[in-house]
Amino acid sequence: MFSRLTNLRNAAALVIALSFALALPAGAQSANRKGLAAFDATHEVTLQGTIKEVVTHPPAGSPLGMHLTVATTTGTQDVHVGSYLPKHVTENLLHANAQVIVVGSSVNLAGKNIFLARQLVVGGQTIAVRSEHGALIWPKSDSNNRDLVRKFVAGGAQ
Amino acid sequence: MKITRLMLLATLIASISTLVACGGGSSSSNPATTGFTKASLKGNYTFLAQGEDTLAPGGFGLYSVAGVMVADGNGNISGGEQTYGNFTSAYEDTFTGTYSVSSNGLTTVTLNTGNQNIGPGASGTETFTVVLLSSSKGQISQFDGSATSSGTIDAQTSTAMPTAGYAFSVVGADLNAVAPLNFGGVFNIDNNPSAGAISGAGSVTDANDFGTVSLAQSLSGSITPPDAFGFVAITLTAGFTSFPVSFDGYIVDSTHIQLVEFDNFGATGGTAIAQGSATGTFTSNSAFSGSFVYGLSGFNSIGAGADAGTITADGGGNLTNGLIDQNLSGTVISDTLFGSYAVDNTGTGRVIATTNFGVNGTGPMLIFYLTGTGNPVPVIQSDTFAYAAGAAYPQGSGTPSFNGTYGVGFNVIQTSSFTPNDGVAQITATSSSGTFSGTANINEGFVPTSAQTFNGTFTSITGGRAAGTITVSSGSPIMNALYFIDSTQGFVIETDNGAVTLGTVRQQVVP
Numbered sequence: 001m002f003s004r005l006t007n008l009r010n011a012a013a014l015v016i017a018l019s020f021a022l023a024l025p026a027g028a029q030s031a032n033r034k035g036l037a038a039f040d041a042t043h044e045v046t047l048q049g050t051i052k053e054v055v056t057h058p059p060a061g062s063p064l065g066m067h068l069t070v071a072t073t074t075g076t077q078d079v080h081v082g083s084y085l086p087k088h089v090t091e092n093l094l095h096a097n098a099q100v101i102v103v104g105s106s107v108n109l110a111g112k113n114i115f116l117a118r119q120l121v122v123g124g125q126t127i128a129v130r131s132e133h134g135a136l137i138w139p140k141s142d143s144n145n146r147d148l149v150r151k152f153v154a155g156g157a158q
Numbered sequence: 159m160k161i162t163r164l165m166l167l168a169t170l171i172a173s174i175s176t177l178v179a180c181g182g183g184s185s186s187s188n189p190a191t192t193g194f195t196k197a198s199l200k201g202n203y204t205f206l207a208q209g210e211d212t213l214a215p216g217g218f219g220l221y222s223v224a225g226v227m228v229a230d231g232n233g234n235i236s237g238g239e240q241t242y243g244n245f246t247s248a249y250e251d252t253f254t255g256t257y258s259v260s261s262n263g264l265t266t267v268t269l270n271t272g273n274q275n276i277g278p279g280a281s282g283t284e285t286f287t288v289v290l291l292s293s294s295k296g297q298i299s300q301f302d303g304s305a306t307s308s309g310t311i312d313a314q315t316s317t318a319m320p321t322a323g324y325a326f327s328v329v330g331a332d333l334n335a336v337a338p339l340n341f342g343g344v345f346n347i348d349n350n351p352s353a354g355a356i357s358g359a360g361s362v363t364d365a366n367d368f369g370t371v372s373l374a375q376s377l378s379g380s381i382t383p384p385d386a387f388g389f390v391a392i393t394l395t396a397g398f399t400s401f402p403v404s405f406d407g408y409i410v411d412s413t414h415i416q417l418v419e420f421d422n423f424g425a426t427g428g429t430a431i432a433q434g435s436a437t438g439t440f441t442s443n444s445a446f447s448g449s450f451v452y453g454l455s456g457f458n459s460i461g462a463g464a465d466a467g468t469i470t471a472d473g474g475g476n477l478t479n480g481l482i483d484q485n486l487s488g489t490v491i492s493d494t495l496f497g498s499y500a501v502d503n504t505g506t507g508r509v510i511a512t513t514n515f516g517v518n519g520t521g522p523m524l525i526f527y528l529t530g531t532g533n534p535v536p537v538i539q540s541d542t543f544a545y546a547a548g549a550a551y552p553q554g555s556g557t558p559s560f561n562g563t564y565g566v567g568f569n570v571i572q573t574s575s576f577t578p579n580d581g582v583a584q585i586t587a588t589s590s591s592g593t594f595s596g597t598a599n600i601n602e603g604f605v606p607t608s609a610q611t612f613n614g615t616f617t618s619i620t621g622g623r624a625a626g627t628i629t630v631s632s633g634s635p636i637m638n639a640l641y642f643i644d645s646t647q648g649f650v651i652e653t654d655n656g657a658v659t660l661g662t663v664r665q666q667v668v669p
Binding site: 062 | 214219220239243245246247248249250251252275331333335336337338368369370385389391406420421422425457459460461462486487488489490491518541542543545572573655657658
């Protein structure tokens with residue numbers, strides 16, 4: 001939270017947004033929220049379009065993490081790609097006017113639909129964003145094995 | 159902010175972890191705000207901090223560091239051991255160092271490990287900021303350009319060989335999937351067939367690994383005898399993975415062990431809490447009763463998340479009178495919470511609970527691991543959505559008072575700029591005005607910044623909960639909720655969409 005401490009925030013907008021969320025009729029919220037927002041791989045869809053905007057600081061009411069605004073033939077889609085894409089992807093591949101194919105699924109989070117990308121195809125590269133269960137994938141090491149440097153001999157003084 | 163993280167943090171929290179390793183201090187009314195000296199830190203101290211470092215691929219990764227440092231009361235760390243584990247490596251190192259203490263308890267500790275794989279510029283040097291709560295407890299945060307984290311530091315009062323049941327919860331990463339992982343359970347050191355053996359009888363574990371939830375799995379293994387610093391190696395075979403699972407443990411006292419995973423399966427950390435004489439006795443729903451305050455932190459399909467709140471177990475399988483603030487990557491649910499639970503009849507202390515929000519539908523699935531009357535209860539959230547770990551604390555009776563001097567530790571798991579922040583603060587709260595003020599040392603995205611003003615407001619406490627704001631330096635107010643275990647300690651969770659934060663507030667008692 002504190003990286004933004006020196007930035008003025010629109011507290012009024014935040015309060016309004018939260019108030020709106022809390023003011024939704026209870027029945028409407030319950031109906032929209034079928035349990036927690038589990039990623040459903042059986043209902044994945046594929047979007048193809050053009051990145052209109054890469055949103056790194058989403059507005060109030062939108063989940064944290066990077067979003068792509070993707071223009072498709074049927075309209076504009078807000079695509080959540082999370083906070084953990086490798087730098088070579090965010091810095092070199094994701095930019096306005098780039099063609100992109102997005103495989104993912106919508107989830108309902110506190111009454112709001114969010115499209116979560118599981119996979120991106122952009123710049124000739126296929127980028128895994130989430131697991132089939134919806135878990136965000138972090139930057140991966142070249143090696144599957146950690147260096148385990150054990151020095152202590154348990155049971156004896158060092 | 160991190161009065162919540164725990165959840166992640168708690169969690170860790172989270173913690174984070176979870177986030178609060180040991181119990182709070184004694185009750186006191188408006189203790190003096192000054193009086194700490196180098197002599198306040200003397201003896202062996204066990205610490206655990208969890209957060210993010212810059213040493214992983216992509217410049218971001220989770221890490222945990224735990225160990226024991228020996229303070230001489232005169233500004234020197236004469237020795238110690240630690241385990242540092244991140245995405246790419248896990249290291250055991252010895253160290254020496256120095257420390258300085260301000261009169262308000264804010265302390266700087268520098269450890270020289272000689273390990274040129276860690277620390278800023280591969281220097282092998284780690285710097286921590288600590289807010290001392292007393293001569294025996296503190297909140298700790300790594301405070302340099304290589305890593306940012308938060309956790310606890312406690313006087314080490316035992317290095318005796320652990321025995322009987324230990325409940326635990328951990329959160330971090332699956333190293334092979336490079337994705338979130340949490341697990342918890344009970345390992346029962348039953349010394350069968352040999353000293354230190356964990357036969358599997360009375361042991362159990364649950365995991366959410368990369369979205370695959372595995373419930374009530376087998377757990378067996380062994381624990382080595384402690385070394386002179388209370389280090390133990392815990393090797394486990396868990397039913398949810400074919401990989402060996404190993405922890406480096408550092409004993410705090412007769413009931414707590416701080417854990418850092420040391421294997422090629424996961425990069426997790428957390429706290430194990432002894433069941434003691436209650437081991438094996440939790441056979442019916444009546445074993446889980448009373449009101450609890452919980453904090454968890456971790457991850458979900460959107461990003462990071464944290465939960466904090468209260469819940470009452472009625473001893474008959476019902477969860478009632480609950481409150482929750484759940485921050486899901488900046489989407490916040492503030493609601494009531496109720497549900498049901500079932501205590502395993504095997505006696506392990508495992509309790510599986512399903513919950514519902516008052517108006518927001520299905521709530522988190524929680525698994526508690528009971529530890530006996532009065533002790534914190536490790537808890538994990540293990541549903542298809544979230545991976546979190548933390549602890550639930552028996553709630554004190556009466557309405558708590560937030561008045562006097564406190565130490566705050568916090569972990570900001572996720573921000574809009576992707577940069578994690580952690581820190582500690584020393585504050586003075588005035589209940590009559592509903593305000594507090596103090597000073598914080600905050601590592602803002604691997605940029606340590608000392609002596610920031612840390613002021614805020616809070617409402618009256620209802621049902622253990624108060625709403626509030628925190629303002630750091632000249633920033634805008636940050637909305638949060640405080641959940642008090644009693645007048646001496648509680649959780650704080652951020653409730654706006656600016657970040658995911660879980661932290662702890664613990665009363666300060668000048669030695």
